[in-house]
Every structure is written in structure tokens, then in C-alpha cells.
Amino acid sequence: MNICQKIYLRRKSKRYLYYIIFLGVFCVLCYQVYFLKVVTDDVTRSLVTSTAKVSSLLSTIRGVRQIDMAKYKPNNHGAFVCFDSQEEIEYSRINDDYCDCVSDGSDEPGTNACVNGKFYCETDRLTGYLPAGRVNDGICDCCDGSDEWAQKFPQVRMSENDQTKLGRYQSPCPNLCPEDV
Template structure:
């Protein structure tokens, strides 16, 4: 029992240290990129001092200097999600009081306490009650999109059905015209034969 509680303490200390690391939100393969004292923005337009990394001020338009904050709208935050699938989320989702990473790393700093659901398979949505309206709004938006796409599909099917019916009507009309044209010459031939026989008989 002591070993389990000691392990939990070590994990919580490690996660607390990791959450306040200046490299928060950085993919492990990109950590070397941030080792120098002066770091260049990935787009090559500017550079910034290492102490400006994750300082909540956007120095690089592409978000290179703010991988762990929401300061840059084009930035990406890396969720390590140990025990589940790692992923990138838009940096605008960082510290928005919604747990987007299953390890809760996007809500560091104590504003909201996110349970680590990665061990349970991850991707379990956990949101504060105060954000129920936000959740309902996003669900409503999703439903509206689904209804919109279903109605578009229905309209396309109706248009396709109309086209098929029109083609069938045109084909039936052409067949009728063709049948009438074939009958008409036979009638003319019979009439010609009858009048020829009438002439011969007279």
C-alpha cells in the first residue's frame, strides 16, 4: 500500500513539474529545436530569446514561441497522453476550462482540475458544469451540421430521381413516336395496294 501511494506521489510531482516546464506543448522530437538561447521562428521571419518561450505573448506568427499557451491563434499544443494516443490540439484550446487532452496537460496551472483518463483509454470528455452551455452549443452545432448534410443528401437524391423520371418519360415518348412511325408506312402501303387493286379491277 505504501509503495502505491509513493508511486502516486512521484507521478503527481513529475506531472506538476512537467506541466510548468517551458517546453510544455512541444512534441518530444521538437525539444532540441528549443535548446538554444536564441530560437528562430519556424517560418524564418523572426527569432526570439529562450526566456520568451511560453510567456503568453505571440512573437512568431506561426506560434513557434507559444506551444504551451493560447497566445498564438495558429499554434498547436502537443498532448503527450501517456497511456493513450498522443495528439495535437489547436493552441486556442489551452486553458479554456475544457479538458481536451486525456492527461489534462492543456489545463495546467490550477484553473481547472482535469482527471487523467489516459489509462482508461483516453478521449473521455470531462467538462465543468459552468461549461454545460458551451457543450450544448457545440452539440447543437454538430446536430445542425448533420441535419444540414442530411437535407443536402436528400435534395441531391430528389434531383437525381427527377432526372431519372424525366429520362424515362423522354424514352417512352421516343418509343411511342417510333411505334407510330412504323405503323404509318404500313398503312400507306395497304392504302396504295388497295387503290392499285381498285384501278386494276376497273
């Protein structure tokens, strides 16, 4: 083999080496672009899902006035902050029938777990707030019966006729709200 052929083969092998390196770099770049798209889609899906979870949780918190719902949004850590004590509790512990915010009962607006808790009758303009002890006690206090959401039957049941005479009803509650409410 003469010197010209050796130089030619060396150049040819360098060219193949450059092609292989170029192909490798191209594959790595394509993989990076693909991976970036997958991660971005996953993060977007995660954000949309967590936003939907929060909005569905906010729409299902019993006993809270609509204008006060902003107070029940989770903080940056995804937790609920008690109104008076500023204590952080897990968001899932709202309305879990255990009083975590002992000083104000703000974590239990829809149950009777806290002695100082308040339940808001959303459709009842006249009554407004009820003491938490009157939630699920078997007696209908809100005109729509929303305070008796567990629909527990009292042990001693009055007749329908007696309930109508007294104007006080037992669970399960009839909807007695005026049509314009």
C-alpha cells in the same frame, strides 16, 4: 677599502639583485598559474551551469513533442529561432503568453497566445495536437489534463455527474489516461 673588497661587494650586490629578480619572476609565474586555474574553474562552472539551465528549460517546454525538443534548443546566440520567419527572439520569451512568432506560433506551444499555435498532448496517443485556443480554456482535452496546466476554474461549472455523463471534464482535470500510455 681596497680594490678586492670593492669588487667583492659589487659581485655580492649583483648576486642579491639576481636573487630579487629571480624571486620576482617566480612570484609572477606562480600568480599566473593560480590565475589560470581560477579562470579555468570559473569558465568550467559557467559552462556547466549554462548547460544545466538549457537542459532544464528544454525539459519544461509545455506542449512540445519529445522528438521536436531539438527544435527548441537555443542557437549560438542563446536565442530561439521562429520556425517559419527565422526571426530570433530571446529564449526566455518561449511560452511567455505573448505571440512573438506570428506566422507560425512556434514560440507559444504551451499557451493560447497564438491563433495558429499547436499544443501537443504528450501522453495522449490518439489526440496528439490541439489548437492553441483550447489550452487553458477550462475544458480538459488531453487525457492527463496537461492542456489545462493553469487549472483555471470556468465561470460556469457543470456538476461532476454531468461531466461524467458527457465524458467531458472541466478544470481541474482528472487523469483519464489508460494505464499503458
